[in-house]
Amino acid sequence: MSKFDSYFLMKTDDAIEYAKVKVPQISWDVDSMECKEIGDGNLNYVFKVTDGKGHSVIIKQAGVEARISSDMKLDTDRNRIESEILVLEGKLAPGYVPEIYFYDTVMSACGMEDLSDHEIMRTAMLEHKIFPKFADQISTFMAQVLMGTTDVVMDHQEKKELQRKFINPELCDITEALVYTEPYNDELKRNHVFPPIAEFVKETLYDDQELHCEVAKLKMDFMTRAQSLIHGDLHTGSVFINEESTKVFDPEFCFYGPMGYDIGNVIANMIFAWANGDAVGAEEFCNWVENVLVDVVNMTKEKMEKYYEEHVTDTMCKNELYRKYYMATIIEDTSAVTGLELIRRIVGMANVKDITSIEDEAKRARAEKICITAAVDFIKNRGDKKCGKCFLGTLKDAIAKVDA
Ligand code: SR1
Numbered sequence: 001m002s003k004f005d006s007y008f009l010m011k012t013d014d015a016i017e018y019a020k021v022k023v024p025q026i027s028w029d030v031d032s033m034e035c036k037e038i039g040d041g042n043l044n045y046v047f048k049v050t051d052g053k054g055h056s057v058i059i060k061q062a063g064v065e066a067r068i069s070s071d072m073k074l075d076t077d078r079n080r081i082e083s084e085i086l087v088l089e090g091k092l093a094p095g096y097v098p099e100i101y102f103y104d105t106v107m108s109a110c111g112m113e114d115l116s117d118h119e120i121m122r123t124a125m126l127e128h129k130i131f132p133k134f135a136d137q138i139s140t141f142m143a144q145v146l147m148g149t150t151d152v153v154m155d156h157q158e159k160k161e162l163q164r165k166f167i168n169p170e171l172c173d174i175t176e177a178l179v180y181t182e183p184y185n186d187e188l189k190r191n192h193v194f195p196p197i198a199e200f201v202k203e204t205l206y207d208d209q210e211l212h213c214e215v216a217k218l219k220m221d222f223m224t225r226a227q228s229l230i231h232g233d234l235h236t237g238s239v240f241i242n243e244e245s246t247k248v249f250d251p252e253f254c255f256y257g258p259m260g261y262d263i264g265n266v267i268a269n270m271i272f273a274w275a276n277g278d279a280v281g282a283e284e285f286c287n288w289v290e291n292v293l294v295d296v297v298n299m300t301k302e303k304m305e306k307y308y309e310e311h312v313t314d315t316m317c318k319n320e321l322y323r324k325y326y327m328a329t330i331i332e333d334t335s336a337v338t339g340l341e342l343i344r345r346i347v348g349m350a351n352v353k354d355i356t357s358i359e360d361e362a363k364r365a366r367a368e369k370i371c372i373t374a375a376v377d378f379i380k381n382r383g384d385k386k387c388g389k390c391f392l393g394t395l396k397d398a399i400a401k402v403d404a
């Protein structure tokens with residue numbers, strides 16, 4: 001009998017013992033082993049176990065309730081989903097995700113490669129660091145994983161098997177509430193609205209029935225369109241980065257959904273990075289982010305189209321007009337989700353440091369208004385946003401409107 005034969009939430013000492021048992025391939029220097037809990041996400045516990053000889057492992061464990069709110073009870077099976085998708089993503093996009101050493105459905109925990117030579121991208125964005133390879137790398141990851149799991153290229157029965165395996169109702173339920181519902185009505189009274197923009201939020205988000213109609217369309221689309229195996233939470237806190245490399249992690253929200261959800265999340269979170277840089281006058285950084293916005297949209301589109309052409313297996317999808325239609329819908333969805341993510345991180349329950357750490361009240365209010373103004377345009381006029389330049393143009397138009 002081992003103490004890890006039944007589930008309990010580990011503390012740092014348990015994680016050291018657990019690492020010894022679960023990662024025996026590392027010759028741990030037992031006397032110098034240490035552990036720190038380093039999780040800063042909303043849901044899980046993350047332990048970094050090290051020893052004095054330079055060995056290390058990251059242990060991630062799912063708790064039965066969310067860290068952000070003990071009212072949120074969650075199935076710990078999300079840890080299995082996350083581990084299995086990381087293994088699959090590693091096959092589709094080698095080198096773009098951390099290596100998984102093991103996962104354990106009893107303790108709802110997995111062990112993965114320690115990426116301490118990388119940093120969490122949101123933290124790096126808050127320091128206004130520039131990563132010239134990011135747009136190329138993230139677009140490769142998205143093109144390969146997202147296109148690689150579609151019905152366009154996959155055997156349809158194998159695809160349905162993946163869809164079954166990665167059905168993820170509880171975490172989808174969180175997204176349906178936090179992204180697609182509450183930012184528009186605060187129905188559970190858990191929105192966080194920055195008081196200086198409360199009236200603006202009421203007029204622009206809570207009272208706009210036309211906007212609600214568009215969001216309802218997008219919500220039903222998110223819930224029903226099993227297009228590809230999406231990450232489901234691809235913000236800058238789900239990316240490890242350094243000068244040379246980009247690694248995507250934390251895919252516990254993954255399921256078969258519209259692929260624009262992931263691309264839109266990347267774009268929106270880069271806009272938050274831009275807003276933070278703009279508030280403190282980090283000009284070089286903002287210029288780089290603006291280029292990233294353009295490049296991520298264009299490069300992802302180009303790489304997906306190429307992947308489509310080279311890997312298409314479905315007979316009807318070999319039609320060129322259909323391919324063009326398909327690519328256009330992805331960019332349209334990307335625009336819509338950019339808007340949805342911008343709005344929910346500004347007014348919803350789960351905010352982002354890029355915005356909340358802007359100390360000057362007037363500057364924060366301006367940044368929030370710019371994000372919301374751009375967001376409404378990204379959602380309502382999503383059919384017009386056809387290339388990277390249009391995405392940047394939407395941000396510039398919003399700045400001009402807010403500053404007028
Ligand atoms: C209750 S979880 C809140 C948010 O954190 C996660 O990272 C997802 O973005 C989710 O919406």
Ligand code: MG
Nearest residue numbers: 041042233250
């Ligand atoms: Mg997360």
